[in-house]
Amino acid sequence: MTLTTARLTLRLLNADDWPLFYTLHNDAEVIEKCFDKPSEAQLRAKFNERLKPWQPDANSPLCLVIIETSTGKEVGVTGFTSSTVPDIQEVGYLLLPNFHGRGYATESLKVVLDFAQAEYSVKEFKAVVTEGNIGSEKVLEKCGFQLVDKQLDAYAIDGVLYTDHHFHLNCTDHRV
Numbered sequence: 001m002t003l004t005t006a007r008l009t010l011r012l013l014n015a016d017d018w019p020l021f022y023t024l025h026n027d028a029e030v031i032e033k034c035f036d037k038p039s040e041a042q043l044r045a046k047f048n049e050r051l052k053p054w055q056p057d058a059n060s061p062l063c064l065v066i067i068e069t070s071t072g073k074e075v076g077v078t079g080f081t082s083s084t085v086p087d088i089q090e091v092g093y094l095l096l097p098n099f100h101g102r103g104y105a106t107e108s109l110k111v112v113l114d115f116a117q118a119e120y121s122v123k124e125f126k127a128v129v130t131e132g133n134i135g136s137e138k139v140l141e142k143c144g145f146q147l148v149d150k151q152l153d154a155y156a157i158d159g160v161l162y163t164d165h166h167f168h169l170n171c172t173d174h175r176v
Contacts, residue, residue, distance in 0.1 A: 003064065003111045010064040010108060013050050013077065017065055020074045021047050024094040033133035034094070036157055050079075066095070066108045075099045078108045080116065080125065088124040089116060093139070105139045113143060113169070123171045130155060131163040145169045 003010040013021070024030055025043050038046070050063035061081035068075050076095035082088075091112070093105050116122035127145060129136045137147075145167040154164040 003115055004069070005107050005111050007069055008075070008104060008108055008111075009067045009069045010078065010111065011067070012054075013047075013063040013065055015051060017074075017077075018047060020065065021050075021077065024076060024096065027097065029097045030094055033130045033136075033157070033162075062112075064108075064112065066093075066104060068099070068104075075104050075108075078105070078112055080112065088126050089122050091125050091127050093136075100135065105135075106142045109139060109143050113171075117171050125169040125171070127167045129165045129167065130157065131165055137165065137167075140167045140169075143169065 001012055022043065025038055025046075028037075031037060050061050052060050054060055054062040059082045061079055063077055063079040065077055066075040067073065074096070076093060076099065078091075078093035080089040080091045082090070091109060093109060095105055113125065116125075125145070127136075127140050129140065131150075146169070147165055148168045149166040151164040151166065153161040155162050
């Protein structure tokens with residue numbers, strides 16, 4: 001499976017993508033408002049879970065590598081997985097710092113949302129963003145998500161409690 005935009009190519013994560021996955025999950029600038037640095041064992045388990053063949057009704061994540069088409073450089077990863085709420089997919093993305101601010105997160109997320117809607121009739125998406133992650137909030141808003149809830153002191157990163165911002169996109173009300 002391959003998805004394309006004007007500037008990006010997205011393809012399924014494969015075993016050769018371990019260095020990118022490892023870097024994304026260990027770069028302090030990437031993870032500072034997302035999560036604590038995982039152990040290598042935790043990260044390997046997460047990576048292996050994303051290598052499994054994705055099925056729309058399975059509880060497995062769809063993980064795509066984002067590639068800058070003009071250069072062939074790996075930008076990051078994006079995708080979605082079944083959330084704890086039935087029939088709602090939870091989106092996520094991580095980009096290398098040197099690709100921040102170029103609109104790649106928005107562009108890649110839009111094509112993933114369009115794919116999920118067109119191919120699998122996914123109607124609802126959610127995302128959870130740690131308070132202070134303004135870049136991610138802007139990406140979600142540009143893709144049509146709306147802030148629907150804030151959970152105070154919901155998530156700890158590096159021993160500090162943060163408020164979670166919950167975003168929602170209902171595709172029956174809004175077309176990406």
